Amino acid sequence: MPQVSMTxxxxxxxxxxxxxxxxxxxLREGLRLTGTHVGCDTSQCGACAVHxxxxxxxxxxxxxxxxxxxxxxxxxxxAGADGSxxxxxxxxxxxxxxxxxxxxxxxxxxxxxxxxxNPRPSEADVRQYLEGNICRxxxxxxxVKAIMAASGQEVEPVAAE
Amino acid sequence: xxxxxxxxxxxxxREDVRFLTGKGRYTDDIDVRGxxxxxxxxxxVAHARIGGIDTSEAEAMPGVIRxxxxxxxxxxxxxxxxxxxxxxHGQPMQEPAHPVLAQGKVRxxxxxxxxxxxxxxxxxxxxxxxxxxxxxxxxxVIDMKAALAExxxxxxxxxxxxxxxxWGFVEENKAATDEAFAEAxxxxxxxxxxxxxxxxxxxxxxxxxDFNAATGDHTLYTTSQNPHVIRLLMGAFVLGIPEHKLRVVxxxxxxxxxxxxxxxxxxxxxxxxxxxxxxxVKWTSSRSEAFMSDAHGRDHVTKIELALDAQNNxxxxxxxxxxxxxxxxxxxxxxxxxxxxxxxxxxxxxxPLVYVNVKAVFTNTVPVDAYRGxxxxxxxxxxxxxxxxxxxxxxxxPIALRRQNFITEFPYxxxxxxxxxxxxxxxxxxxxxxxxxxxxxxxxxxxxxxxGKMRGLGVNCYxxxxxxxxxxxVGQLGARxxxxxxxxxxxxxxGGITVMTGSHSHGQxxxxxxxxxxADMIGLPxxxxxxxxxxxxxxxxxxxxxxxxxxxxxxxxxxxxxxKIVAKAKKIAAHLMExxxxxxxxxxxxxxxxxxxxxxxxxxxxxxxxxxxNYPLEEIEPGLEExxxxxPNNFTYPAGxxxxxVEVDPETGQVTVExxxxxxxxxxxxxxxxxEGQVHGGLAQGIGQALLESCAYxxxxxxxxxxxxxxxxxxxxxxxxxxVDSSSRTPCTHNPLGVKGCGEAGAIGSPPSVxxxxxxxxHSGGHRVGHIDMPLTPARVWAAMNxxxxxxxxxxxxxxxxxxxxxxxxxxxxxRT
Ligand code: FES
Ligand code: FES
Numbered sequence: 001m002p003q004v005s006m007t008x009x010x011x012x013x014x015x016x017x018x019x020x021x022x023x024x025x026x027l028r029e030g031l032r033l034t035g036t037h038v039g040c041d042t043s044q045c046g047a048c049a050v051h052x053x054x055x056x057x058x059x060x061x062x063x064x065x066x067x068x069x070x071x072x073x074x075x076x077x078x079a080g081a082d083g084s085x086x087x088x089x090x091x092x093x094x095x096x097x098x099x100x101x102x103x104x105x106x107x108x109x110x111x112x113x114x115x116x117x118n119p120r121p122s123e124a125d126v127r128q129y130l131e132g133n134i135c136r137x138x139x140x141x142x143x144v145k146a147i148m149a150a151s152g153q154e155v156e157p158v159a160a161e
Numbered sequence: 162x163x164x165x166x167x168x169x170x171x172x173x174x175r176e177d178v179r180f181l182t183g184k185g186r187y188t189d190d191i192d193v194r195g196x197x198x199x200x201x202x203x204x205x206v207a208h209a210r211i212g213g214i215d216t217s218e219a220e221a222m223p224g225v226i227r228x229x230x231x232x233x234x235x236x237x238x239x240x241x242x243x244x245x246x247x248x249x250h251g252q253p254m255q256e257p258a259h260p261v262l263a264q265g266k267v268r269x270x271x272x273x274x275x276x277x278x279x280x281x282x283x284x285x286x287x288x289x290x291x292x293x294x295x296x297x298x299x300x301x302v303i304d305m306k307a308a309l310a311e312x313x314x315x316x317x318x319x320x321x322x323x324x325x326x327x328w329g330f331v332e333e334n335k336a337a338t339d340e341a342f343a344e345a346x347x348x349x350x351x352x353x354x355x356x357x358x359x360x361x362x363x364x365x366x367x368x369x370x371d372f373n374a375a376t377g378d379h380t381l382y383t384t385s386q387n388p389h390v391i392r393l394l395m396g397a398f399v400l401g402i403p404e405h406k407l408r409v410v411x412x413x414x415x416x417x418x419x420x421x422x423x424x425x426x427x428x429x430x431x432x433x434x435x436x437x438x439x440x441x442v443k444w445t446s447s448r449s450e451a452f453m454s455d456a457h458g459r460d461h462v463t464k465i466e467l468a469l470d471a472q473n474n475x476x477x478x479x480x481x482x483x484x485x486x487x488x489x490x491x492x493x494x495x496x497x498x499x500x501x502x503x504x505x506x507x508x509x510x511x512x513p514l515v516y517v518n519v520k521a522v523f524t525n526t527v528p529v530d531a532y533r534g535x536x537x538x539x540x541x542x543x544x545x546x547x548x549x550x551x552x553x554x555x556x557x558x559p560i561a562l563r564r565q566n567f568i569t570e571f572p573y574x575x576x577x578x579x580x581x582x583x584x585x586x587x588x589x590x591x592x593x594x595x596x597x598x599x600x601x602x603x604x605x606x607x608x609x610x611x612x613g614k615m616r617g618l619g620v621n622c623y624x625x626x627x628x629x630x631x632x633x634x635v636g637q638l639g640a641r642x643x644x645x646x647x648x649x650x651x652x653x654x655x656g657g658i659t660v661m662t663g664s665h666s667h668g669q670x671x672x673x674x675x676x677x678x679x680a681d682m683i684g685l686p687x688x689x690x691x692x693x694x695x696x697x698x699x700x701x702x703x704x705x706x707x708x709x710x711x712x713x714x715x716x717x718x719x720x721x722x723x724x725k726i727v728a729k730a731k732k733i734a735a736h737l738m739e740x741x742x743x744x745x746x747x748x749x750x751x752x753x754x755x756x757x758x759x760x761x762x763x764x765x766x767x768x769x770x771x772x773x774x775n776y777p778l779e780e781i782e783p784g785l786e787e788x789x790x791x792x793p794n795n796f797t798y799p800a801g802x803x804x805x806x807v808e809v810d811p812e813t814g815q816v817t818v819e820x821x822x823x824x825x826x827x828x829x830x831x832x833x834x835x836x837e838g839q840v841h842g843g844l845a846q847g848i849g850q851a852l853l854e855s856c857a858y859x860x861x862x863x864x865x866x867x868x869x870x871x872x873x874x875x876x877x878x879x880x881x882x883x884x885v886d887s888s889s890r891t892p893c894t895h896n897p898l899g900v901k902g903c904g905e906a907g908a909i910g911s912p913p914s915v916x917x918x919x920x921x922x923x924h925s926g927g928h929r930v931g932h933i934d935m936p937l938t939p940a941r942v943w944a945a946m947n948x949x950x951x952x953x954x955x956x957x958x959x960x961x962x963x964x965x966x967x968x969x970x971x972x973x974x975x976x977r978t
Binding site: 018074126141143 | 669835
């Protein structure tokens with residue numbers, strides 16, 4: 001079985017994998033980083049999205065064995081060392097951008113990647129960028145809002161009495 | 162100043178932090194030491210007799226522990242159905258057996274034939290592929306009307322036919338309804354399909370069974386909306402495990418939308434196999450398996466007729482519906498097209514006579530059961546479409562026609578057995594007109610036209626029956642369970658509170674909103690209250706979360722338990738302050754004696770309860786923990802009015818939703834932010850049904866929409882920003898919080914307004930189209946505009962049998978007005 005070494009959330013890790021082991025399986029089962037989720041088997045839902053060498057990647061589309069030497073960031077690596085949420089994570093809470101939380105890791109990883117590429121996206125930009133991420137709970141309204149707010153743009157406040 | 166704590170505050174959700182940092186604990190995140198993995202071999206044909214199953218090759222493969230087939234389950238029960246329907250003739254519905262693994266026949270694509278347990282999931286998967294079932298293919302029945310033909314192949318050989326039941330409601334009204342139709346000044350008739358959907362919560366189902374041979378205790382971890390119900394159904398009816406030896410845990414659950422209510426074969430399998438093998442057994446569904454094994458939703462074909470008098474008052478309503486049950490009866494399935502559908506056919510209107518006929522049919526398809534709204538979206542869709550069509554036929558304004566027929570006096574006894582306690586349909590409609598800026602529509606239409614687009618406006622109302630349900634009533638209606646909820650409120654010595662609720666949160670945010678309620682009642686900071694749910698080991702009996710019932714029923718149980726806590730705490734406080742109990746007031750977490758400056762803090766009272774040195778021991782027990790069961794005495798009736806504006810591209814038939822406005826009356830609201838989010842999600846699912854989603858089978862029963870490549874889930878760019886308003890409030894009159902429920906409204910209320918809007922757009926472009934069946938894909942809309950039959954590549958399972966209507970159900974020639 002091939003041996004693979006990579007950096008995950010800043011930590012050097014290595015392990016034996018089968019040739020067919022997917023990155024998402026290596027993360028979840030090998031490293032017990034269960035924040036990255038599996039929502040489909042056709043690379044359509046984005047629940048498994050992580051950053052590989054700074055790029056947004058669906059972890060169900062990559063073989064772990066091919067990622068020797070890669071830098072991987074998962075949802076577990078997004079908050080500060082002191083536990084403080086990143087701007088995107090905080091905005092998701094502030095604007096109720098999550099309900100069941102299952103799509104959320106992928107949404108946060110996608111949102112962060114978008115803002116890296118495009119620091120002031122329009123609503124249409126955000127919707128377009130989320131093309132590969134499915135959420136069944138939120139209707140996307142508050143996800144879009146959260147990502148716009150994280151970019152420092154003015155958005156409608158949450159509903160209140 | 163917006164409220165910042167307690168009831169009415171948009172408190173940020175406490176559950177978010179774990180979900181946002183990857184620290185959620187979903188069932189697939191649970192690994193039990195020593196676990197083995199199961200993979201199911203599922204039928205790839207819709208209907209076949211099982212000759213034999215050669216498992217020898219699979220058994221010899223690396224890592225394989227054992228292969229199970231239907232034979233291994235001959236000694237246990239089948240999956241039970243929780244609802245019994247009595248038909249028009251007083252006969253019970255036909256109820257087939259539903260084995261854990263197929264016995265004798267497979268009846269739908271996805272029916273499990275065998276199960277391989279191996280050391281790893283990969284090994285189990287490899288071995289499952291090596292099993293050779295000998296399947297003698299039989300003709301499949303997919304179309305409901307074909308399934309009812311004399312000579313149709315039978316899904317279940319031991320039943321008399323494929324008809325589950327033929328239900329009439331209210332049967333005594335039938336003759337009077339027919340008479341009203343004979344006398345009507347105008348009758349509008351519409352045939353429509355309520356398309357089959359797949360719920361698709363983003364978390365696929367998972368089950369982990371564990372057994373402790375030394376104690377005889379079973380544990381099942383499962384993705385369920387109602388762990389206690391699974392414990393009861395599986396324990397009592399399938400495996401014969403008493404409830405005290407069976408613990409069911411539903412930890413963080415990634416969405417349910419109904420499809421995680423039901424008791425599934427895989428749960429029973431993992432529990433059974435864990436004991437048989439002496440190893441924990443885990444199953445994780447792939448998405449592909451989910452498409453063919455999660456219960457589907459909707460799938461009705463209906464003919465609806467509305468009778469009006471010369472002044473356009475509704476005088477009678479008559480429907481005939483074919484409802485697909487699929488191959489077996491899922492847990493709630495028989496109740497969906499009947500009691501959750503027929504009882505809502507009066508809608509928001511004063512129609513004096515209603516008669517609903519429903520024929521439930523077995524077909525070689527995945528079982529169909531409750532999906533967000535369950536029965537109520539089907540009722541709303543028919544009714545609000547036929548009213549729109551009637552307005553068009555009569556040349557009257559569709560909003561005015563609705564208004565004229567609104568129920569205005571409450572309580573209102575409908576002709577379909579339910580009594581609406583309260584509502585203000587006119588008020589909600591006014592909110593809608595303002596929020597949706599209906600006055601500005603004409604100008605927006607001009608702008609669209611200038612861009613070469615047709616623009617349409619669709620409006621509809623909806624009503625739903627939520628807060629499910631009064632046990633006594635549903636018992637009479639055939640439910641085999643009570644539908645109360647329970648809660649235990651445990652106050653700890655230092656004053657913090659743990660609430661154990663039978664409701665289950667899988668996205669609804671109960672950990673936050675339930676805490677708001679209890680904290681508000683006592684006057685404590687919300688973080689002093691913790692909400693626990695989802696584990697039969699630490700909550701009292703629970704019926705779970707569905708039917709927008711959690712706050713109305715589960716929340717009410719929690720209020721009742723908290724009231725008992727407050728009553729007892731006041732007794733203790735009275736003793737501590739040497740005052741009489743009747744003079745004690747509780748405010749902001751402090752007990753005072755009326756008219757004096759005496760006070761004692763919450764924490765002193767709770768400490769006294771657990772360290773009863775100075776305590777009225779002769780009058781009351783120490784400790785501060787109370788349980789309450791709450792059984793509602795009526796349903797709740799959320800209602801609202803929705804408006805959708807679409808643009809239709811005349812070249813391609815592409816529909817885009819430009820504006821969507823929802824005006825809802827949910828009664829009182831505990832957390833407005835969460836409520837708004839619930840509506841957003843419901844709207845996305847309703848708009849998805851109207852424009853995108855369709856579960857399609859071919860004539861042989863192959864599931865064509867079996868992945869996200871073929872089943873169009875709404876994505877971010879398919880939807881607009883929504884305008885959502887719940888300021889219209891008539892509090893529920895019969896539960897202590899005055900709440901009605903908000904989880905399903907969006908999915909119930911939105912499909913008709915989308916379709917109404919598209920039809921309106923087409924008319925504005927000179928296309929006199931009466932109806933197009935959902936989903937309104939570009940192909941269907943284009944075909945309707947151009948009088949063509951599109952090649953949809955697939956028939957819906959619900960396809961009608963007569964030539965014109967069948968063509969229409971695959972999207973072809975739309976009806977004309
Ligand atoms: S799990 Fe990777 S895209 Fe769905
Ligand atoms: S929050 Fe549940 S799927 Fe997005």
